[in-house]
Amino acid sequence: MNIKQIKEAAKRLHGRTFSTPLMSSTVLNELAGRRILVKPECLQHTGSFKYRGAFSAISKLPKSTLANGIVAYSSGNHAQAIALAAQQHNCSSVIVMPHDAPKVKINRTRRLGSEIKLYDRAKQSRENIAFQLADERGLTIIKPYDDPMVIAGQGTVGLEIALEAESHGIKNADVLICCGGGGLTSGIALALEANAPGLRARTCEPEGFDDTARSLAKGKICHNEKLLEGVCDAIMAPSPGKLTFPIMQRLCGPGLVVSENQALHAMVAAFHHLKLVLEPSGAVALAAALFHKQTSISDPAIVVLSGGNVDPSMFAKALAIDKNF
Amino acid sequence: MNIKQIKEAAKRLHGRTFSTPLMSSTVLNELAGRRILVKPECLQHTGSFKYRGAFSAISKLPKSTLANGIVAYSSGNHAQAIALAAQQHNCSSVIVMPHDAPKVKINRTRRLGSEIKLYDRAKQSRENIAFQLADERGLTIIKPYDDPMVIAGQGTVGLEIALEAESHGIKNADVLICCGGGGLTSGIALALEANAPGLRARTCEPEGFDDTARSLAKGKICHNEKLLEGVCDAIMAPSPGKLTFPIMQRLCGPGLVVSENQALHAMVAAFHHLKLVLEPSGAVALAAALFHKQTSISDPAIVVLSGGNVDPSMFAKALAIDKNF
Incomplete structure (x- = not known):
């Protein structure tokens, strides 16, 4: 993997992806005790950054491959992204999804024209x-993350962050990233290494699914003990990927871990102070910025909000936990 | 009022306001039966376009006036905007707000340092x-709308729409705007007249508060019969303003009216397909684009989402009305 692949992906994605702007809120800065700039990838097409990697990968396939069709497995964000990008390439798609995935994710993927195969996790x-x-x-x-063209697509988030950070006068900062298998993190880390070496990627995970934080600390790939339950359905990968881990090991700072409750509180903060809809997984990095006040996160910090595909019932549950607004 | 005042306001607002990007969603296009581009002013500082007008007006005040302090009346969006802009000018502010305004609006205005005077509507x-x-x-x-510098500030939304529409290759389109007293609509209409004459501003209002639609139809200022109840608290002005109405009369197409229920459905559509938090008033123009299929709204249509300051309980109520996602 190298920066050239990311820059080539950016060319393929030009005019397709939405260049999400860095946003800020004075109230959020006060709550966090540091200046926060957020990259709202929940506003990306299909509601998460995954569209970048999916379009990047599918747009590189030869015509004969597109004619035969593609298959992907995903709890729902990669699924919708693949469904839309496949549709845009006149390519049929089959998606293997857990039967207990959020309903919005299953329904949206089906509506985008994919054949769904449900399985029992x-x-x-x-x-x-x-x-x-x-x-x-x-x-x-x-694959959802261990594919060079997928990583290259996700890396375009990093190219945009590098450009925008410069326009905001930010040369040194941690870039906090919700991390499942590491496709987004490793892509961003490579882009920052090339275009903004003062910015450092850091993984953010929910408690109980902190495989990457442990892997980074121990210097070898560790696995999660469980892969069931948990509200952060989008980032419950079993372990960092074979392609993504060496990149993260070389470039990322120590991993950050938050509680599920903190992720839900971060959803509420995004609702009130950013007017953004986040899913629990997509709020994990914001939770780290808000609740890790005493750790070594930088000021300012750049926070990637990775997705917003959430069932209304889960969203209402999050809104109900925080009555102080 | 003229375009020069709007361009001067844009200079004062530069680096202060967030230039909200035009956004789109393939699903939303399908639901509306037309191409929709939204201008998400809910993402503006303080959660609505009002920050533009407030900053524009306060930044023109002489130092002696700032030293004495300012007063404003508002159901909550102009309130928060004035509170933040006053704070940024080291100016004290008093805000007259209805006691039954959304709690988020009252609390947020108070936290921004304003003195609140509650009254009974x-x-x-x-x-x-x-x-x-x-x-x-x-x-x-x-004043919330009948002030040239406030109108000039809101008009910067129109400058940005003109610029972005051009980059999207859109030369002719209706620009749908949630309308209370007409500050936003008249400002945008003036900016479009100068910079994008193929774009036409159109007011959108909830049933029962359709003073502007009736005023435009009759060619004279009409009033709302009631100003109580109603979920669209931000746009319940008694009538179009003395400054704003002649501008709207000269430049706007026929006014559009939607039901409150349609506004709530539009909030749910924005939640699912744009990942944006809208308040009922802020969703009225989107409701017009989604539900006025048979009328003369253009394809494409540009839709201004004017605000997102909504109590969690009202948001949960909206989410509960639409189970088909």
């Missing part, structure tokens, strides 16, 4: 189902 | 209270 392997489908039907698999 | 005149305060304490009144 407690009993089945989504990779096995996808590989079997690929075998039987001649489909091409687009 | 059914029994008292906010203008009288403000004029009395101005008299007693030597304060300067900043």
Whole structure:
């Protein structure tokens, strides 16, 4: 993986992706005790940064591959992104999704024209189902993070951050990133290394799913003990990826971990002070910026809000926890 | 009022306001049956476009006036905007607000350092209270819409729309605008007249508060029969303003009216498909774009989302009305 691949992805994505602007709120700065600039990728097409990687990967496929169709596995954000990007390439898509994924994610993916295969996360392997489908039907698999073209697409977030940070006069800062398998983090880290070396990528994860923080601390890939339950459905990858981990190990600062409750509070803060809809997974980095006051997070800090695909019931649950507004 | 005043306001606001980007959603286009581009002013500082007009007006005041302090009346969006802009000019502010305004608006205005005077909308005149305060304490009144510098500030929304529409290749379109007293609409209309004459401003109002639509149709200022109840608290002005109406009469297309229920559905659409938090008043123009399918609204249409300051309970109420997502 290198910066050239990210810059080439940026060219393919030009006019397709929405260049999300850095945003700020004086109240949020007060709450965090530091200046915060947020990169609202919840405003990206299909409601998360995943559209960048999906479009980047699909736009590199040869016509014959597109004609046969693609398959992906995802709890719902990569799913919708693949569904839309496939549709835009006149390519059929099959998505393997957990049966307990948020309803909005399943419904939206289906509406975008994908064939959905539901599976039971407690009993089945989504990779096995996808590989079997690929075998039987001649489909091409687009992995959610361990794919160079996916990482290159997510890295375009980093190119935009580098550019905007400069226009805000920010040369040194931590860039906090919600982290599942590490596709977004490693892509951003590579882009920052090349274009804004004073900015440092840092992973943010929910408690109980802190595989990347532990992997970075121990210098080797660690796994999560459980992969069930948890409100942060979008970032419950079993471990950092084989492609993403070496990049994160080389470039990222120590990983940050927040509680699920802190993620829900960050959703409420985004509702009130940014007028943005975040899903729990998409609020984890903001939670780190808001609640890790005593740690070594920089001031200013740049925070990537990675997604906003949330069921109304979960959103209402978050709104109900915080009555002090 | 002229375009020069708007361009001068833009200079004063440079580096202060957030240049909200035009956004789109393929799903929203499908739902509306037309291409929609939204201007998300809910993302503006203090959660509504009002910050533009407030900063524009306060930044023109002489130092002696700033030293004495200002007074404003508002259901909450102009209030917060005045509070923040006054704070930024080291100027004290008093805000006259209805006691039944959304709690977020009252609390946020107070936290921004303003002195709050609550009044009873059914029994008292906010203008009288403000004029009395101005008299007693030597304060300067900043009206919510019938003030040239306020209109000039709101007009900067129109300058940005003109610029962005051009970059999207849009030369002819209706620009739908949530309308209370007409400050935002008249400012945008003037900016479009100068910089994008193929774009036409159109007012959008909730049923029962359609004073502007009726005024435009009859060619004279009409009033609302009631000014109580109603979920669209931010746009319940009694009538178009003396300054704003002649501008709207000269430049705007026919006014559009939607039901409150349609405004709530538009809030839900913005939640799902734009990941934006809107208040009912801020969703009225989107409701017109979504539900006025058979009328003469243009394709494409540009929609100004004017604000997002909403109590969690009202937001949860809106989410509960629409189970089909």
